[in-house]
Amino acid sequence: MKLKLSFGYIIAFLLLTLVMLELHETVHITIGRIICGGWGSRDFNVWNLCKDCSVHHPNSWLATLAGPLFSFTLMWAGMFLLYSANNNYKAIGFALIFANIPFGRITQAMMGSGDEMIVTRELLKDSLNHNQLVLTCSFILVLIGLPPIIKAYRTLKNKMAWLYIAGFLTLPLVFILTYVLTALNTLLNKGFLNAPWIMGTALLITLHTFIALFLLARFYKRLLPIGQE
Numbered sequence: 001m002k003l004k005l006s007f008g009y010i011i012a013f014l015l016l017t018l019v020m021l022e023l024h025e026t027v028h029i030t031i032g033r034i035i036c037g038g039w040g041s042r043d044f045n046v047w048n049l050c051k052d053c054s055v056h057h058p059n060s061w062l063a064t065l066a067g068p069l070f071s072f073t074l075m076w077a078g079m080f081l082l083y084s085a086n087n088n089y090k091a092i093g094f095a096l097i098f099a100n101i102p103f104g105r106i107t108q109a110m111m112g113s114g115d116e117m118i119v120t121r122e123l124l125k126d127s128l129n130h131n132q133l134v135l136t137c138s139f140i141l142v143l144i145g146l147p148p149i150i151k152a153y154r155t156l157k158n159k160m161a162w163l164y165i166a167g168f169l170t171l172p173l174v175f176i177l178t179y180v181l182t183a184l185n186t187l188l189n190k191g192f193l194n195a196p197w198i199m200g201t202a203l204l205i206t207l208h209t210f211i212a213l214f215l216l217a218r219f220y221k222r223l224l225p226i227g228q229e
Contacts, residue, residue: 001082001090001094001185003094003158003159008222009070011219012219014172015216015219015220016220017172019212019213020071020099021044022103022212024070025045028047028115029063029199031066032053032060033076033200035072036049036053036060036063037050038053039196039199040053042205043185044184045176047180061122061123065115068105068114072105072144074100075097075100078092078096078148079147079151080093087225091225092154095223096171101176106138110138112130112133116140116149117137120137153165182203194201201229
């Protein structure tokens with residue numbers, strides 16, 4: 001499979017990345033609502049359980065686990081699509097793997113943060129020290145995260161395929177850090193459409209998500225097909 005990058009492809013891929021990020025957060029807050037009985041506060045990438053939930057519900061850490069479990073499931077679904085003989089399915093699979101930011105999930109754990117570290121700390125805090133927790137979590141995520149990346153690399157027939165993989169691992173993460181975590185969260189923190197109105201979610205987040213979904217529905221075909229073998 002050859003990857004043919006274009007402006008339309010990049011736009012469609014970034015829209016998919018935004019949708020995947022919001023779905024990740026929606027899984028968190030929905031499981032939190034089921035466990036706690038109420039919605040917590042959130043922004044574009046940080047969410048909270050409702051007040052005192054963790055005190056009354058010791059299994060509330062499952063809401064934290066739910067997000068990365070969802071994202072890694074989609075990465076693996078993408079990997080299996082890469083085994084298809086249909087280039088359209090391969091295109092979807094490739095996009096799903098990298099739109100769920102595997103490099104970001106792994107590197108967060110290596111820095112001692114992220115959902116996966118919170119869960120690891122909750123489950124193993126009485127058995128391991130901080131450095132051991134980081135190493136354990138990072139090792140598990142590398143084991144889970146590398147197979148889809150390796151399959152994507154082996155599927156690409158482009159010259160210097162490693163450079164394409166490196167770009168898809170890092171550039172979407174840079175996009176999320178600058179556009180979502182910096183620009184959008186700054187708007188939210190300054191009070192722009194920040195009143196929660198449904199599912200504990202600010203109106204700005206909901207509007208942004210619907211716009212991203214609408215545009216993705218219009219442009220997703222730019223991801224298909226990405227080339228003939």
